Amino acid sequence: MTAADTVGDDRADDPEPRPTAPDERIVSLDVLRGIAIFGILIINIQSFSLPSIARVNPTEYSYFSGADLWVWLGSHVFFEQKFIALFSVLFGAGIVLFMQSKQDAERSAIVLHYRRTAVLLLIGLAHAYLFWDGDILVVYAVCGSLAVLFWEESPKQLLAIGAVLIAIPTVLSIDAAFRIGLSATHDAWTAADGAIQAEIEAYQGSWLDGFEQRREEAIQAHTTQLLTSTAWRYTGLMLWGMAMYKSGLLTNDWSRRTYRRLILLGAAVGFAFVGAGLWIVFSYDWAGGAGVLNWSLNNIGALFVALAYASLVMYYCKGRSSGLLITVCQAVGRTALSNYLFQTVVATTIFYGYGLGLFGQLNRVEQLGVVVAIWVVQAILSVVWLRRFEYGPVEWLWRRGTYGDWR
Known part of the structure; x- marks a missing residue:
């Protein structure tokens, strides 16, 4: 999320705007959102637990051989950029749902x-x-403010505009890779002397030490990176989400046969791009230009893999409204924003100095164990919470702030 907390469909006449009731929600959307929440933690755990360069270029830090290498490969192929793409698509669908549900409000x-x-x-x-x-x-708040301007467009127009927006940073990134040279080094691809140790010490230190390190990264993410990359890509993905919702893909209105075709097509094309990127980066021994090209090709492949994943979930949910998997994922999806923030609170407590201080200490296999443990806790808490309350705690805060009703 948000990841995003996508509200349910509320198309009945309603003179006063109100939060969407749980029985008005679309089950398949909640299930998909819950799966996306689980999936993004596989990637985010690397940022929680390792120096930032390890996410960009894993050869610059330890834990990149043996079982750790296989864990990285699995996370890169099946998770990197795939589940955040799903999250973004769902946020876009949520904008349409929200706007439609409030059309008759005062x-x-x-x-x-x-x-x-x-x-x-x-x-x-x-x-x-x-x-x-x-x-x-x-990023979602900024992109959502832009994407809403297009919400009434047709699915075809939304797909076209979204494709252009997504293509802009993608083309620039590929161009940069070849301008650097596939075999050439690049400053962004290697850690400066002492930078890794300084980052480890900062996050193993006090909260204030971590804040000083975190502030610089956050400012860059909210300025340069937003303007040159993320705003374009995520706004485009939100527009695609609007198109997918309006066309019926995300509301499970398509046939099983169509979803099967999308699963096969998305997986075949998507993993081909991902595999090509990996072949290039390993062939050039993780040189800077090759690394940038690998990242770019993976970003393209992620779009198709995300489509395959979404179609797979729709296929599974078609004709089903219960079962352990649906119950758990729907509960996590209905409390997506709370669960997204919960992952941060738990993970930073484990890895940062104000908690257990394990930053930079756990290998990738051990990180995977932390992920599974968090998943289990989230699944249990989400199901139990929704037996007593209609919304997650942060969802409640978000909705109350939106409607100005704190009763």
Whole structure:
């Protein structure tokens, strides 16, 4: 998320805007969102637990041989950029759902949307600067403010505009890879002398030590990186999510046969791009230009793999409304924002100095164990929580801030 907390469908006449009731939600969307929440932790755990260069170029840090190498390969092929793409698509679908549900309300739907976005922005800023610079909520607030301007367009127009937006940073990145040279080194691809140790000491130190390190990364993410890359890509993905919702893909309105075809097509094309990137980067021994090209090709492949994953979930949910997997994933999906922030609180407590101080100490196999443990806790807490409450705790705060009703 948010990841995003996508509200349910509420198309009935309603003179006063109100939060969406649980029985109005679309099960398949909640299940997909829950799976996305689980999936992004596989990637985010690397940022929680290792120096930042290890995410960009894993050869620059330890834990890249034997079982650790296989864990990295699995996470890169099946998770890297795939689940955050799903998250972004779902956020876009949520914008359409929200706007449609408020069309008959006395207060303007667009005003409510921007209030909702403003609250998300505040939550994201607190998350990024107080806890973890890898926050996505600030980016979603910015991109959501732009994407909503197109929500009434047709699916074809949304797909076309989204494709252009996504293509811009992708083309620039590929161009940069060849300008650098596939076999050439690049400053962004290697750690400066002492930088890794300084980062480890900062996050193993006090909260203030970590804040000084985190602040610089967050500022870059919210300025340079936002303007040159993330705003384009994630706004485009949100537009695609709008198109997928309007066309019925995300509401499980398509046939099983169509979903099967999308699964096969998305997986075949997507993993071909991912595999090509890996072949290039290993062939050039992780040189800078090759690394950038690998990242770019993976970003392209992730779009198709995410489509395959979404189609697989729709295929599985078709004709099903219960079962352990659906119950758990739906509960996590309904409390997506709370669960996204919960992952940060737990992981930073484990890895940062104000907690157990294990930053830089666990190998990739051990990190995977932490992920599974967090998954189990999240699954149990989400199901139990929703037996007593209608919304997750942060969802409640988000909704109350949106509607201005604190009762």
